[in-house]
Amino acid sequence: MADTNSKIPDQPGEKDNGTNRRDFLKETGLSVAALTGAATLLTGSQEAEARVTWAEWFQKSYRLMTNEEQKDAIARLEERHSQEFGKKVTVDGSPAMKDVLFGYALNIKKCIGCRTCVHACVKENNQSRYNPELQWIRVIKMEKGEFLAANMDKGYPKDYGIEVGGNAYENAGVTLEGEHYYQPETVPEKDYFYFPIQCMQCEKPPCVKVCPVRSTYREPDGIVVIDYNWCIGCRMCISACPYWARRSNWGEPNLPAEEMNPKTHYLGNRPRMNGATEKCTFCLQRVRNGRYPACVEACPVGARKFGNLLDPDSEVRKILARKGVFRLKAELNTYPKFFYFID
Amino acid sequence: MRNIKLSRNIFYALLALLMITEIGYSQDAQPAQDEELVKDCYESREDYGYVERRDIEPALPNVICSQTTSRVLWWGDPYDGTIPLGDMPLEADYSHEEAVVTPREKQLKIFMPCTTCHNGKTVPVPKNKEPRLIQFHQDIVPNALQLMHGKGSIWCLDCHSMTNRDKLISFRAEEISLNQPQKLCGKCHGEVYRDWRDGIHGKRIGSWTKGGKKRWWVCTECHNPHTVDANIFLPIKPEPAPALPKGMKSADHEHKEYGHQ
DSSP states (O other): OHHHHHSOTTOGGGTTSSOOHHHHHHHHHHHHHHHHHHHHHHHTOSSTGGGSOHHHHTOOOGGGSOHHHHHHHHHHHHHHHHHHHTSOOEEEOOOOOTTOOEEEEEETTTOOOOOHHHHHHHHHHTOOOSSSOOOSOEEEEEEOOOOOGGGTTOSSSTTOGGGGTSOSSSOSSOOOOOBSSOOOSSBSOTTEEEEEEOOOOOSSOHHHHHOTTOOEEEOTTSOEEEOTTTOOOOOHHHHHOTTOOOEEOOSSOOOOGGGOOOEEETTTTSOOOTTOEEOOOSOHHHHTTTBOOHHHHHOTTOOEEEEETTOTTSHHHHHHHHSEEEOTTGGGOOOOSEEEEEO | OHHHHHHHHHHHHHHHHHHHHHHHHOOOOOOOSSOOOOOEEESSOTTSOEEEOOEEETTEESEEEOTTTOBEEEESOTTTTOEEOOOOOTTSGGGGSOEEEOOSHHHHHHSOOGGGTOSSSSSOOOSSOOOOOOSSOTTTOSOGGGOTTGGGTOOHHHHBOSSOTTSEEOTTOOEEOTTOTHHHHHHHOHHHHHHHHTTSSSOEEEBOSTTOOEEEOOHHHHOOTTTTTTOSSOOBOOOOOOOOOTTOOOSGGGSTTTTTO
16 A cells, blocks of 8 residues: 555556556546646636745745845735735835844833734734734733732631642732733723733744744844745744744735735735744834834834844933843843833 | 555545534634724824824825724824924934924914913913912813812913913923923923933834934823823723634633632
């Protein structure tokens, strides 16, 4: 049985030799299906898979391309996306700026949990809007908690809860478990604070370490990027990321043409395909052209700050110099370039 | 041989079943398509800073607003309708930057300058700055004896010029434009003013680059000075929560009470 499986199906001389009619038909059918698929691809049918051109299917990893090949790849994408979305789509390929290392600071005391950044990010970065709904920023509602003398001895054994590991059934104070799906009338709510998480653009990114095809890597300006075309969709990086920052397109992305942002970057917000992994890039397409990231601009309370870590006069560097800052999960030695601060 | 084939058939059957259920699952709700586009939006403060959505170029709107909260999410042109921030004290390091603000005084022209009534005749110039009940402007301050700023230590005329009501006034009797309230606020709130000047406090949009052009939000674009004692920042409606993962019926598990009843 194992022998017949490895055989090339269309060799007539061998088919009596251990291959029965049923297997032969099945395998021939498969190869015919494969051929038909390739043919659809070549004729440029509007089938989901066939929207990708032949040349795009076989292009190299973006990092290994020559400048000419990169230009060709960008031109192909511009043409395809312009057709697909019915408007002029530009795909930028600008490289990292010299002497720039991007850093981010978020004032955790100011954040009110309004999720404006989340939705601004979606508008800017062409995420799939529904089914799957992908968002690169998540805001967690944290409870400040209350310490009640009445809770002190709850638990087992009765009346001695706190002496035996304490509060087995009731927390005395802060739980810090967080809520993702909160939806109150207004924010901020009394006795809660909010904690946004997104890609930390680590200096030692675990996602880059695990990528088996090296489609995700660090750029010279410190941004961790993904070549969506080279990504095989294995989702190893999603498991590796300790900050839950990466998202997978678990289906054909749904991006309405009228909402599509036509100013894109190859490594940033160009539309993704089914199976590709994506994440925050500090709005690569904006910051490499001097503009603040969309979330920084959207934040109605000014909790989000962005700048060049190599420039001592930048906003981020002044925050690092003047405020109390911390990195999330610093003990993992990922060295994030995303700082939380309190003033 | 037969066993292998049988197990393979079972495997194919299971695979087919898996694929069918996968298709069955992916019937999520699609958002309504012909929703009216929100055009009247606000920037940071819900009772202040209105902006109307329009196209500055074909297919490039000046702002994109949230359909649920009408808050501005995205700026097509961050410098739309701005004026230079104006001269600032020398010690600041923004002298090398191009800073712009959205003018507040244009609102006076659209509605009515304050001096239309407060001209010394229709409404006489008050004799002193002593707090008293006032009949007008109860939409701004419901009870003028309980102004929610400075915990009772200051009153309307400590900030609004008694003689020229279109201007603010400092305790040194310098008139200050409504476009530059930071010059007044900074007189008392020095530490916050310093952070704001350096870009640590407050909001800016535009270019992050050194010396790049930025639009600065001034104090009153986020804080309502008349109610600031009650709310430093007035609570606003949040944007919708993310969709629940497939198969999850509710987010009850997140609540503290869950499982404790």
